Amino acid sequence: MLKVINLKKSYGSHQVLKGINLTVNTGETVVIMGPSGCGKSTLIRCINRLTEPDSGEIIYKGIPVHQLNEKELLKLRKDIGFVFQNFNLINRLTVLQNVMLGLIKWGLKPKEAEERAIRVLEQVELKNFIHSKPAELSGGQQQRVAIARALALDPDLMLLDEPTASLDPILVGEVLKVMEELTRQKDKSLLIVTHEVAFARRVANRIVLMDQGVIVEEGSPETIFKAPKSWVGRRYKEMIEYQ
Numbered sequence: 506m507l508k509v510i511n512l513k514k515s516y517g518s519h520q521v522l523k524g525i526n527l528t529v530n531t532g533e534t535v536v537i538m539g540p541s542g543c544g545k546s547t548l549i550r551c552i553n554r555l556t557e558p559d560s561g562e563i564i565y566k567g568i569p570v571h572q573l574n575e576k577e578l579l580k581l582r583k584d585i586g587f588v589f590q591n592f593n594l595i596n597r598l599t600v601l602q603n604v605m606l607g608l609i610k611w612g613l614k615p616k617e618a619e620e621r622a623i624r625v626l627e628q629v630e631l632k633n634f635i636h637s638k639p640a641e642l643s644g645g646q647q648q649r650v651a652i653a654r655a656l657a658l659d660p661d662l663m664l665l666d667e668p669t670a671s672l673d674p675i676l677v678g679e680v681l682k683v684m685e686e687l688t689r690q691k692d693k694s695l696l697i698v699t700h701e702v703a704f705a706r707r708v709a710n711r712i713v714l715m716d717q718g719v720i721v722e723e724g725s726p727e728t729i730f731k732a733p734k735s736w737v738g739r740r741y742k743e744m745i746e747y748q
């Protein structure tokens with residue numbers, strides 16, 4: 506589904522990604538973890554070129570994403586959903602309109618777009634809020650709208666960049682629950698950046714640990730959390746034991 510080869514990115518003299526190699530298979534849930542500032546967000550944003558990598562290859566379903574022009578990229582982003590840390594909803598539109606917007610842009614008739622939007626909003630348990638404005642919702646609800654918006658386009662790959670990072674701890678669970686549902690859809694591949702260790706252990710097929718711009722370890726949750734090889738892995742093992 507996705508293959509990243511020797512991806513590099515620098516900001517000035519700071520090399521944030523130092524040659525990342527990563528694959529995500531069809532239907533797989535891959536979780537990226539690592540200390541703050543190690544390059545997780547930069548990596549996930551480079552995959553659909555919200556951030557431009559300096560060099561390396563990104564191959565999605567055989568398409569060389571690193572070589573696409575703007576127009577081709579827009580088309581690709583329909584098939585690769587992205588959920589940001591801070592929701593990025595449009596405040597003057599209702600929840601329903603926020604979800605419908607992308608569908609209409611992609612050519613659905615308003616009626617079809619509305620039906621599809623309502624269906625995905627039901628899926629994230631927000632049916633009763635479709636006519637609310639984002640500002641009237643809690644952070645957890647807003648993030649679920651953002652997930653619904655990405656889901657509505659029926660992407661084969663979803664990239665989620667710390668979707669619970671800006672939430673009150675009490676609201677984190679409701680978003681994790683929706684994400685866990687997504688991992689059960691066998692036709693969708695997920696690449697998730699998160700600090701939620703217990704969640705990662707439960708849903709990941711594979712965990713990728715990063716430190717200072719490199720992948721230091723990857724493997725199944727059992728391997729990583731039972732017998733980690735890297736210091737990052739050992740830290741997460743301690744966190745699990747402490748919980």
Ligand SMILES: Nc1ncnc2c1ncn2[C@@H]1O[C@H](COP(=O)(O)OP(=O)(O)OP(=O)(O)O)[C@@H](O)[C@H]1O
Binds near residue numbers: 540542546547
């Ligand atoms: N647009 C930018 N300009 C300059 N430096 C940047 C930019 N974006 C990220 N960086 C730097 O790149 C490094 C990696 O950032 P990144 O956001 O990828 O880390 P992260 O692992 O996702 O961290 P966190 O878990 O805190 O979100 C950091 O040192 C950050 O300051």
